[in-house]
Amino acid sequence: MDSRKSPYAYQAVDVMEPNLYGEYFPYSQVPVLSFDGGTTPMDLPEDIWITDTTFRDGQQSMSAFTVEQITALFDYLHRIDNKTGLIRTSEFFLYSEKDRKAVRACMEKGVEFPRITSWIRANASDFELVKEMEISETGLLMSCSDYHIFKKLKMSRTACMEMYLDVVKRALDHGIRPRCHLEDITRADFYGFVLPLVQNIQALGKEAGVQINIRLCDTLGLGVPYQGAALPRSIPALIHGLKTLAGVPSGALEWHGHNDYHNVVTNATTAWLHGASAVNTTMFGIGERTGNCPLEAMLIEYSQLKQDKKIDLTFLYEMRVFFEREFGYVMDPKRPFVGDDFNMTKAGVHADGIMKCEAIYNSFDTKRILNRPVVIKVNQTSGLAGIAAWMNNWMGESETKKISKKDPLVFQVKTWVDEQYDKGRTTAISDEELLAVTNRFSGRIKAVD
Known part of the structure; x- marks a missing residue:
């Protein structure tokens, strides 16, 4: 597609060959850390919170949860949150009747927190599911790196961006607030694709009178917290760039990390410290490959940073016992805060x-x-x-x-x-x-x- 004919104000930078950042990610070697010397100021938002994806991303890595197990775990999220709103949302699939039954059962509890949100594919039938379930916001997958755009989707950057923006418009037309999941952002061309995409998303939201949330997905755990690290891996630079160049407010920025390089907790905290209000977690860090950011870790991180919400951490051990009993899950005895031997x-x-x-x-x-x-x-x-x-x-x-x-x-x-x-x-x-x-x-x- 000729980018000059695009109806959007900000254009993706089309390239003939995908930029796979081979100098940083030589596939025959461990990834290389690169530093450009740039620094960004810390900018911890006044209000920070946790979102949870145990029932979506976490459940994908385990045997399917029953409705009863989901509702019991949802109760633990509510008890730990203790009506504070620290655990702000809980994310669900809607595809199967069992998924929808679990959502209805959690909705019937009538609790304020965590609020229920969803994740769907970008098609008309999935939008109808969100409307039917009366869920106000849903996640939409938007793969951002050339690994995905060129190798998986087989598209140009411009065509891919316009496809994503059309999905955003469709969600807004259905009265649904989209949450844009920028998959593989730590291998994506920030200036050539991510920034123009988010600028256009912001424009569509402004036109509709809706602030659209942006989830930065560190799909392979490649993000790093270090000052002076170069894009695309620098978490401080990613957050700062989206705030200052795309105009996304802190309250609309959410970090989603994986633990492939043992950095998942530090990376999530770094996202908070540099201006993202939300970090995404799962119970005990369950998830694909090495897992997601552990809920219990970010509860403790929050307590060290803010100490202003009366969350109830005494339920963590009870939740761990439930997890082991119901799913045959073996907890590392030395796992911080929840393992038998941690203290x-x-x-x-x-x-x-x-x-x-x-x-x-x-x-x-x-x-x-x-x-x-x-x-x-x-x-x-x-x-x-x-x-x-x-x-x-x-x-x-x-x-x-x-x-x-x-x-x-x-x-x-x-x-x-x-x-x-x-x-x-x-x-x-x-x-x-x-x-x-x-x-x-x-x-x-x-x-x-």
């Missing part, structure tokens, strides 16, 4: 510190905030301090009644523990074993709830 200590020197002041080796009150008290596990390195700390944990005694590591009972149990490892044991001593041994020596220990 566990086995080292004697750490246990000694915890006995003196829990904050020495626990960075916040995990019992009060997460309903997860510090856990002490006894093994060959625990020493007297570790055993004493374990006893005090199980007895739940006040500070004035705590057992000292010099207590004879501690020496007795320590001797028994040492004997186990002298005989070749390699595993940690279980709580049940320690209870039995301690009670055999004294009868003093009783488990506390």
